[in-house]
Amino acid sequence: MKYLAVCLLVVAGSCLADLSRRNTYGSYYDKLADELKVPFLRYQLAVAVVEVGANSEDKSYPVANHLLTPEGLGLPDTVFSSLEELDTPAGFSSHLFSLVTKDMGLNVYHVIDLIRTSFACPDKNSGCWDIGDVGSNCC
Numbered sequence: 001m002k003y004l005a006v007c008l009l010v011v012a013g014s015c016l017a018d019l020s021r022r023n024t025y026g027s028y029y030d031k032l033a034d035e036l037k038v039p040f041l042r043y044q045l046a047v048a049v050v051e052v053g054a055n056s057e058d059k060s061y062p063v064a065n066h067l068l069t070p071e072g073l074g075l076p077d078t079v080f081s082s083l084e085e086l087d088t089p090a091g092f093s094s095h096l097f098s099l100v101t102k103d104m105g106l107n108v109y110h111v112i113d114l115i116r117t118s119f120a121c122p123d124k125n126s127g128c129w130d131i132g133d134v135g136s137n138c139c
Helices: 019-031 034-057 075-087 092-105 106-117
Strands: 003-005 121-122 127-130
Touching: 003 092, 019 075, 019 092, 034 075, 034 106, 106 121
Parallel strands: 003 127
Antiparallel strands: 121 127
């Protein structure tokens, strides 16, 4: 199975179209402690999924509020608290969600899989996305 690095890990990298956002988001992400990087991306995706769901008129949109809990993310309370306390740049979660859904072609159910397990396989032919695999698919 082909493992592809999710551009999420290089949100700061050249995958971003806008240089100013790339610099802001990238600098912020790069400064995170290594052990917080994958949980941070999962948390930010969860924030975006919950926000999109709250604003969606689509009644079939999955209820995902449970993702914004330590149990929902499968994180220790201390890590979850650290993520909540971060001063994340405005727009980070929505931009990340856009990267995952529009640029990578994942739907909301795949994103929820990615949040829960750090792994999503939307299509047998296109490979899998592993949020913790710093591979070579990006850019």
